[in-house]
Amino acid sequence: MAEYRKYKCKTCGHIYDEAVGDPRQGIAPGTRWEDVPEDWGCPKCGSVKAMFTLMKS
Template identity: 60%
Template sequence: MEYRKYMCIVCGYIYDEAQGAPDEGIPAGTRWEDVPVTWTCPDCGASKEDFEMMEI
């Protein structure tokens, strides 16, 4: 299954499953569902519910 991208609808930061968020302890390849619910957007602090999957 290929990796997907999710965009923060507040500030436009993009979470790419292929890259994860290593700075925040989320290794590359982490599926969006497996990103902890307490994780917030590194750029603006929005929560996961403020992200939308990006259509490829």
């Protein structure tokens, strides 16, 4: 199984970690980035999913 990745919001720096998900917004731990709904928004600043970039490991 592939390692979990992290994505960083270009607006506020919030990090979406696939291993953690975003349970407060209904995104279960282990949810891959491609499976996060397109209408999901950054929990810190509300930026759209397109404003996140993959972090290098």
